[in-house]
Amino acid sequence: DARVTQTPRHKVTEMGQEVTMRCQPILGHNTVFWYRQTMMQGLELLAYFRNRAPLDDSGMPKDRFSAEMPDATLATLKIQPSEPRDSAVYFCASGPPGQKIYGYTFGSGTRLTVV
Amino acid sequence: AQSVSQHNHHVILSEAASLELGCNYSYGGTVNLFWYVQYPGQHLQLLLKYFSGDPLVKGIKGFEAEFIKSKFSFNLRKPSVQWSDTAEYFCAVMGNTGFQKQVFGTGTRLLVSP
Numbered sequence: 333d334a335r336v337t338q339t340p341r342h343k344v345t346e347m348g349q350e351v352t353m354r355c356q357p358i359l360g361h362n363t364v365f366w367y368r369q370t371m372m373q374g375l376e377l378l379a380y381f382r383n384r385a386p387l388d389d390s391g392m393p394k395d396r397f398s399a400e401m402p403d404a405t406l407a408t409l410k411i412q413p414s415e416p417r418d419s420a421v422y423f424c425a426s427g428p429p430g431q432k433i434y435g436y437t438f439g440s441g442t443r444l445t446v447v
Numbered sequence: 448a449q450s451v452s453q454h455n456h457h458v459i460l461s462e463a464a465s466l467e468l469g470c471n472y473s474y475g476g477t478v479n480l481f482w483y484v485q486y487p488g489q490h491l492q493l494l495l496k497y498f499s500g501d502p503l504v505k506g507i508k509g510f511e512a513e514f515i516k517s518k519f520s521f522n523l524r525k526p527s528v529q530w531s532d533t534a535e536y537f538c539a540v541m542g543n544t545g546f547q548k549q550v551f552g553t554g555t556r557l558l559v560s561p
Contacts, residue, residue: 387548435483
């Protein structure tokens with residue numbers, strides 16, 4: 333089964349530290365999405381890419397968050413400096429060129445705890 | 448812009464009860480519709496999808512959903528739920544023209560008691 337791989341699965345860090353989350357989309361998928369899930373806010377879209385180009389990152393706090401796709405096999409989401417309110421599960425999802433038909437495939441998420 | 452409403456935030460059912468979770472969307476054009484399931488501690492998985500043709504869509508694990516265009520709805524159903532169906536269910540809509548992103552509803556938490 334093709335899967336979206338996210339690392340790390342869990343991350344505990346102190347406030348003020350830099351956090352980098354990584355995502356390897358499914359080979360051949362050309363769209364990549366970053367979501368944040370919390371109990372209070374549910375599933376929030378932070379940013380997404382198509383063919384490695386950022387299309388929309390309006391859901392992301394720009395002062396501390398950044399998302400990049402250095403190549404087609406790697407997407408990164410960075411938080412610097414991290415704050416306790418960033419504690420959440422961060423999901424990456426990827427979609428094929430026919431995403432309207434096939435939907436997204438989600439990774440297992442990175443559970444971030446900022447203390 | 449698209450939007451999705453899932454009116455039931457929490458649903459509690461006994462095993463063997465029938466399930467219907469509501470999903471209404473707002474979009475002016477042709478849409479593709481999806482239901483995802485998230486089991487406790489896991490990631491979202493695609494349950495079923497509609498993009499054209501028969502408005503009654505059958506998915507995995509006995510789930511089905513019906514697209515009613517006149518009502519802008521895509522409700523999820525299952526005739527007899529099991530304890531293992533305890534999960535959170537998300538409806539999503541995507542416009543069918545050009546490149547569009549999926550817009551997710553806020554989710555419905557289903558608890559099935561044995």
